[in-house]
Amino acid sequence: MKAYQDMTKEELTALHKDLLKDYEVIKAKDLNLNMARGKPDLNQIDLSLGLLDVLDSHYDFGQKIDYCNYGILDGIDEAKEFFASMLSTSKDHIIVYGNSSLTVMFDQVSRGYTHGYMGHTPWCRLNKVKFLCPVPGYDRHFAITEHFGIEMINIPLKEDGPDMDMIEQYVNNDETVKGIWCVPQYANPTGITYSDEVVRRFAHLKPASQDFRIFWDNAYIVHHLYDNHQEHVAEILKACEEAGNPNMVFEFCSTSKVSLAGAGVAAMATSVANKKDVLQHMAIQSIGHDKLNQLRHVRYFQNVESLTVHMQKHAAILRPKFEMVLDILEKELGGLGIGTWTKPLGGYFISFDAMEGCAQKIVRKCKEAGTILTNAGATYPYGQDPHDSNIRIAPSFPSLEELQQAAQLFTLCVKLVSVEKLLSL
Amino acid sequence: MKAYQDMTKEELTALHKDLLKDYEVIKAKDLNLNMARGKPDLNQIDLSLGLLDVLDSHYDFGQKIDYCNYGILDGIDEAKEFFASMLSTSKDHIIVYGNSSLTVMFDQVSRGYTHGYMGHTPWCRLNKVKFLCPVPGYDRHFAITEHFGIEMINIPLKEDGPDMDMIEQYVNNDETVKGIWCVPQYANPTGITYSDEVVRRFAHLKPASQDFRIFWDNAYIVHHLYDNHQEHVAEILKACEEAGNPNMVFEFCSTSKVSLAGAGVAAMATSVANKKDVLQHMAIQSIGHDKLNQLRHVRYFQNVESLTVHMQKHAAILRPKFEMVLDILEKELGGLGIGTWTKPLGGYFISFDAMEGCAQKIVRKCKEAGTILTNAGATYPYGQDPHDSNIRIAPSFPSLEELQQAAQLFTLCVKLVSVEKLLSL
Numbered sequence: 096m097k098a099y100q101d102m103t104k105e106e107l108t109a110l111h112k113d114l115l116k117d118y119e120v121i122k123a124k125d126l127n128l129n130m131a132r133g134k135p136d137l138n139q140i141d142l143s144l145g146l147l148d149v150l151d152s153h154y155d156f157g158q159k160i161d162y163c164n165y166g167i168l169d170g171i172d173e174a175k176e177f178f179a180s181m182l183s184t185s186k187d188h189i190i191v192y193g194n195s196s197l198t199v200m201f202d203q204v205s206r207g208y209t210h211g212y213m214g215h216t217p218w219c220r221l222n223k224v225k226f227l228c229p230v231p232g233y234d235r236h237f238a239i240t241e242h243f244g245i246e247m248i249n250i251p252l253k254e255d256g257p258d259m260d261m262i263e264q265y266v267n268n269d270e271t272v273k274g275i276w277c278v279p280q281y282a283n284p285t286g287i288t289y290s291d292e293v294v295r296r297f298a299h300l301k302p303a304s305q306d307f308r309i310f311w312d313n314a315y316i317v318h319h320l321y322d323n324h325q326e327h328v329a330e331i332l333k334a335c336e337e338a339g340n341p342n343m344v345f346e347f348c349s350t351s352k353v354s355l356a357g358a359g360v361a362a363m364a365t366s367v368a369n370k371k372d373v374l375q376h377m378a379i380q381s382i383g384h385d386k387l388n389q390l391r392h393v394r395y396f397q398n399v400e401s402l403t404v405h406m407q408k409h410a411a412i413l414r415p416k417f418e419m420v421l422d423i424l425e426k427e428l429g430g431l432g433i434g435t436w437t438k439p440l441g442g443y444f445i446s447f448d449a450m451e452g453c454a455q456k457i458v459r460k461c462k463e464a465g466t467i468l469t470n471a472g473a474t475y476p477y478g479q480d481p482h483d484s485n486i487r488i489a490p491s492f493p494s495l496e497e498l499q500q501a502a503q504l505f506t507l508c509v510k511l512v513s514v515e516k517l518l519s520l
Numbered sequence: 521m522k523a524y525q526d527m528t529k530e531e532l533t534a535l536h537k538d539l540l541k542d543y544e545v546i547k548a549k550d551l552n553l554n555m556a557r558g559k560p561d562l563n564q565i566d567l568s569l570g571l572l573d574v575l576d577s578h579y580d581f582g583q584k585i586d587y588c589n590y591g592i593l594d595g596i597d598e599a600k601e602f603f604a605s606m607l608s609t610s611k612d613h614i615i616v617y618g619n620s621s622l623t624v625m626f627d628q629v630s631r632g633y634t635h636g637y638m639g640h641t642p643w644c645r646l647n648k649v650k651f652l653c654p655v656p657g658y659d660r661h662f663a664i665t666e667h668f669g670i671e672m673i674n675i676p677l678k679e680d681g682p683d684m685d686m687i688e689q690y691v692n693n694d695e696t697v698k699g700i701w702c703v704p705q706y707a708n709p710t711g712i713t714y715s716d717e718v719v720r721r722f723a724h725l726k727p728a729s730q731d732f733r734i735f736w737d738n739a740y741i742v743h744h745l746y747d748n749h750q751e752h753v754a755e756i757l758k759a760c761e762e763a764g765n766p767n768m769v770f771e772f773c774s775t776s777k778v779s780l781a782g783a784g785v786a787a788m789a790t791s792v793a794n795k796k797d798v799l800q801h802m803a804i805q806s807i808g809h810d811k812l813n814q815l816r817h818v819r820y821f822q823n824v825e826s827l828t829v830h831m832q833k834h835a836a837i838l839r840p841k842f843e844m845v846l847d848i849l850e851k852e853l854g855g856l857g858i859g860t861w862t863k864p865l866g867g868y869f870i871s872f873d874a875m876e877g878c879a880q881k882i883v884r885k886c887k888e889a890g891t892i893l894t895n896a897g898a899t900y901p902y903g904q905d906p907h908d909s910n911i912r913i914a915p916s917f918p919s920l921e922e923l924q925q926a927a928q929l930f931t932l933c934v935k936l937v938s939v940e941k942l943l944s945l
Contacts (some may be wrong), residue, residue, distance in 0.1 A: 132590075140588045144577040147812075151576070152569040163565045163780045165557075193618050194810045201805040209633060209644065209668065219634065219644040235804075242804045243634065351807070355588045358812040379660075379667045380626040382776070385619045385810065387572075387783040 098432035099513055107518050114511045118464065121504050126465030128501040133283070133443040133489045135356050135409075142408050143354040149394045150387055162386040168377055169370070170362070174389035178362040180399045181316060182348060183330045188364045190373060193384040196349035196361035200310060201239050203345055203363075206376055207273065207306070208243045213342070213372045215306035218243070218273060227265055227275040229257035231446055231474030231485045233283040236276040236312065240476075245273075247476035252285060256293030263300060270303040274310055280328040281315035284446040284474055284487035286439020288326035298334035300343070309335075311346040315442040317399075317406050318352060320414050326440055332364055341366045350392055352443065353406065360392050413443075416490040420445060420502045427506035433513035436488075445488040446474070453512045454483045460508040466501045523857035524938055532943050539936045543889065546929050551890030553926040558708070558868040558914045560781050563837050567830065568779040574819045575812055587811040593802055594795070595787070599814035603787040605824045606741060607773060608755045613789045615798060618809040621774035621786035625735060626664050628770055628788075631801055632698065632731070633668045638767070638797045640731035643668070643698060652690055652700040654682035656871055656899030656910045658708040661701040661737070665901075672901035675700075677710060681718030688725060695728040699735055705753040706740035709871040709899055709912035711864020713751035723759035725768070734760075736771040740867040742824075742831050743777060745839050751865055757789055766791045775817055777868065778831065785817050838868075841915040845870060845927045852931035858938035861913075870913040871899070878937045879908045885933040891926045 099107070156162065162171060169175065170191025179186040192199050208224075211217040218224045225246045228237060232252070240247055248265065250257045257277070265272050277297075279289040289297075297309060311331050319325045335343045342365075350359035365373070396402045421438055424447075428434050436447045449457055454471035461468050469487040472478040488505070490498055514520075524532070581587065587596060594600065595616025604611040617624050633649075636642040643649045650671045653662060657677070665672055673690065675682045682702070690697050702722075704714040714722075722734060736756050744750045760768045767790075775784035790798070821827045846863055849872075853859050861872045874882055879896035886893050894912040897903040913930070915923055939945075 134590050137585055140585060144579075144588075147576045147579065151572045154569075154572065160562055160565060163569075163782055165559050165776075165781045167782075195807050198806050205630060205634065209630065217644075219642075238804050242801070351590075355812065356590045357588055357592075357808055358810045376667075379663050381623050382620050383782055385783045385813065387780065388810065388813070 096430035098430060099517055100432050102517075104518070107514050111511070111514045111518060111520075114507065114514060117507055118460070118511055121507065122464040124465070126500060126504070128466040128493060128497050130489050130493060130498070130501045130505070131467045131469045132492050134492050135352055136412065136492050136494070138412050139409055139491075140355060142405065143395075146354055146391055146395045149391045159390070162390055165382045167383050167386055168374055168381065170384065171386050171389050171393075173393040174360065174362075177393050177396065177398075178348065178364070181402070182313065182346060182362075182364045184332050184364050187367055188332060188370065190363050190370060191384065191389055192361040192363070194351070194357065194359050194361065194388070196312070196314065196347045196351065197235055199361050199363055200236070200312065200347055203310070203373075204239050204243055204245075204274075206373070207308075210376060212306045212308065213368065218245070221271070223271045225269065225272045227262060227272060228476050229275070229277060230476070231284055231480075231487070232276060233278055233312070234469075234473040234478075236310070237476045240276070249476060249481070250275075252282065252287065254287055256287070256289035259293055259296040263296065266303065266307060267301045268303055272302075273304055273306060274308050276310050276312065278312045278314055279331070280313060280326060281318060281439055281442025283314065283442065284444035286437045286442050286444060286446065289328050291329045294329040294331055294334055297331065298338040298340060300340065302343070307343065309344045311344050313346055313348045314352070316348055317402060318409070318443070319406065319441045320410050320417060321440055322407065324440055332366070336366070342369050345369065352409075353402070354392060354395070358388065360389050413491055415495060416498055417445065419495060419498055420488060420490045423499070423502040423506060427503070428509060431510070431513075434509050443489060443491050445490065447486045447488055448484045449486060449509055450513050450516055451482045451484050453509070453516055454480060454486050456512040456515075457486060457505070457508045460512060461505055464504055464508070466504050468505070521855035523855060524942055525857050527942075529943065532939050536936070536939045536943060536945075539932065539939060542932055543885070543936055546932065547889040549890070551925060551929070553891040553918060553922050555914050555918060555923070555926045555930070556892045556894045557917050559917050560777055560834075561837065561917050561919070564834055564916075565780060567833050568820075571779055571816055571820045574816045584815070587815055590807045592808050592811055593799055593806065595809065596811050596814050596818075598818040599785065599787075602818050602821065602823075603773065603789070606827070607738065607771060607787075607789045609757050609789050612792055613757060613795065615788045615795060616809065616814055617786040617788070619776070619782065619784050619786065619813070621737070621739065621772045621776065622660055624786050624788055625661070625737065625772055628735070628798075629664050629668055629670075629699075631798070632733075635801065637731045637733065638793065643670070646696070648696045650694065650697045652687060652697060653901050654700070654702060654707075655901070656709055656905075656912070657701060658703055658737070659894070659898040661735070662901045665701070670698075674901060674906070677707065677712065679712055681712070681714035684718055684721040688721065691728065691732060692726045693728055697727075698729055698731060699733050701735050701737070703737045703739055704756070705738060705751060706743060706864055706867025708739065708867065709869035711862045711867050711869060711871065714753050716754045719754040719756055719759055722756065723763040723765060725765065727768070732768065734769045736769050738771055738773045739777070741773055742827060743834070743868070744831065744866040745835050745842060746865055747832065747835075749865055757791070761791070767794050770794065777834075778827070779817060779820070783813065785814050838916060840920060841923055842870065844920060844923055845913060845915045848924070848927040848931060852928070853934060856935070856938075859934050868914060868916055870915065872911045872913055873909045874911060874934055875938050875941055876907045876909050878934070878941055879905060879911050881937040881940075882911060882930070882933045885937060886930055889929055889933070891929050893930070
């Protein structure tokens with residue numbers, strides 16, 4: 096393969112003609128595909144329908160009949176233990192919620208905005224509040240902070256985590272910086288995992304603001320694609336405690352991509368003092384979350400060992416999809432110098448970087464040929480990718496056959512848009 | 521029975537001696553009773569455990585397999601129809617949520633505070649925000665508005681609803697009045713139902729503030745104690761629409777006291793425009809609520825007719841409890857002139873008014889003898905009953921036997937504290 100940059104104008108013009116022809120052929124197929132959504136496919140849903148058999152009217156609740164009634168604000172003991180084990184902490188650090196960790200994160204930001212953490216000034220009373228946003232990152236995180244008018248600052252993500260020099264500079268000197276969004280393991284969308292050194296530096300931050308918090312969204316903590324080639328981010332709560340920053344982290348996780356995406360259970364891990372603060376607010380807000388669904392999950396998944404076996408079944412469905420997309424990317428784009436991409440070992444996404452200024456056009460071309468990608472820019476705060484380069488690929492939901500078509504079309508659009516850029520068309 | 525006020529000092533002194541003796545006897549029994557909590561008893565929980573059999577791994581989801589995944593923010597169609605039918609409206613007015621209507625109400629207030637309704641100024645940017653609070657009322661409503669620093673104004677509750685003259689005076693003239701808390705049917709704690717005329721006057725309010733909203737907590741809409749003697753509050757959404765105030769109401773309800781208190785489904789009914797406004801915020805906040813629990817409820821309860829049959833079973837459990845308490849109140853206190861109480865036809869509470877200045881002492885005396893009542897004052901904003909008179913009695917949770925002991929003790933404490941007041945002890 097010859098890199099596009101090395102081609103003559105004539106070669107590029109000829110190539111453009113061929114690519115356009117191929118594009119028109121695919122466009123005529125009237126595809127209806129979607130590589131935008133990081134959601135499980137139906138075979139993955141099937142893996143957890145057994146969850147529905149765990150509780151029935153013959154279930155012996157015994158003393159646990161209380162679980163059907165109001166109360167137990169921080170979740171049932173069994174569920175706290177389950178998540179504590181998953182997050183390598185202890186149950187006194189855990190609150191178990193309803194079906195959505197996104198809602199828990201929204202609530203935490205909202206609480207900072209309306210009431211402040213642990214007696215600190217509510218953010219709505221401050222002139223300026225900033226969050227640091229490692230990029231590319233998760234659009235729904237950015238949407239929450241944008242919703243509350245919080246200024247977002249891009250922090251470049253490297254191979255071992257976000258740029259810690261820059262984070263230290265901001266957090267340790269700017270008291271308007273109140274938080275940072277992190278997906279520390281198999282990050283959305285890059286798939287990278289923060290190194291132990293990065294976690295250590297996080298723990299040793301010396302925040303200018305006492306109510307600075309790390310929003311540690313450990314969404315993919317058990318979502319490995321391979322048995323023998325895994326990444327595990329270091330446990331942050333203990334690291335922060337040992338570094339003298341016990342209250343600096345809110346860690347989030349859920350079973351949404353473990354059991355049923357719409358009917359899972361979410362949890363937060365944090366210091367005992369933070370937990371107490373949160374529960375004081377929750378006492379006003381809630382009569383307790385759905386404890387039966389918590390019980391269902393604990394009984395079905397039992398412990399972290401059987402959870403591991405369950406996650407291997409998810410991996411068996413997801414792995415071929417990731418590998419197919421990566422194969423097509425390599426086969427079609429390898430050596431052309433018009434794009435780079437990540438090769439994640441877990442999580443739900445592949446992150447693709449096109450030549451500068453090409454991402455929006457690629458996404459538009461795919462759409463015109465019947466394939467939806469995540470909006471270009473979505474992986475950046477305010478939907479603005481300064482290089483117009485990053486595209487998030489979500490291989491989980493389409494079937495293998497659909498995915499093949501979509502990935503082929505995607506690479507074709509990358510080529511087409513890249514040639515057009517080089518020809519300044 | 522001779523009214524206490526008509527007794528001589530000598531008679532009262534002798535009576536006091538006898539009552540004290542009785543009290544010491546009960547105190548020695550070391551009771552451990554609770555008439556504070558408006559929660560269903562275990563026999564009521566049993567009525568709905570069949571809910572758990574509706575969905576299992578053999579359930580034929582068909583196209584509805586989507587219900588297991590992310591999405592469907594406003595709830596599944598079947599659930600919207602179910603609640604629309606319960607609330608006598610149509611499904612385009614309905615949002616179906618998770619397990620707690622309290623959380624939905626908290627969210628609505630929080631949204632007014634952080635973002636404002638339909639483009640109006642967020643309340644956190646205003647110097648003063650007020651809510652009207654018909655009293656006695658529901659402590660958890662008042663706790664939400666207090667949590668957000670909203671000034672609460674007592675509105676006396678009459679037999680047919682709150683004092684509408686006072687409400688019109690406030691709402692139509694004071695633009696800092698942004699809301700009112702209402703439990704319009706079998707109100708908590710009085711059990712009264714708003715008359716059609718009251719609903720009509722609500723609908724015809726001419727609010728000084730465009731973002732004034734009625735928080736219409738229809739918590740007990742199907743919670744009748746009797747088949748042939750029922751109260752039904754008029755449908756408020758349509759009334760407001762016809763009066764030219766289509767966006768003035770948020771109506772809340774849930775199945776918490778229909779199915780399982782901790783694992784039910786909540787809903788809100790409001791105008792299409794309000795719904796759209798709410799969903800814009802929810803899109804940031806949620807990946808959709810637990811749609812399987814919504815489906816479980818719809819399949820189990822089917823329709824409003826079978827729901828009626830189900831609620832009759834609840835009534836069969838609750839009715840004897842209400843009647844026992846009312847009988848004891850009448851037998852022990854009738855004619856003594858030291859208290860009045862409501863005789864509700866539905867809902868979860870009996871409201872008792874002691875002589876002025878006696879409520880706290882009565883609750884304390886009950887507690888010292890091992891019986892917990894709702895805190896005196898809890899039925900008023902800030903926990904402050906200006907007359908120190910109202911006590912909420914919750915007969916649902918204790919067994920009949922426990923309830924008899926608790927009610928006897930309660931009446932004894934009422935007598936004791938009343939005599940002490942009359943003797944100025």
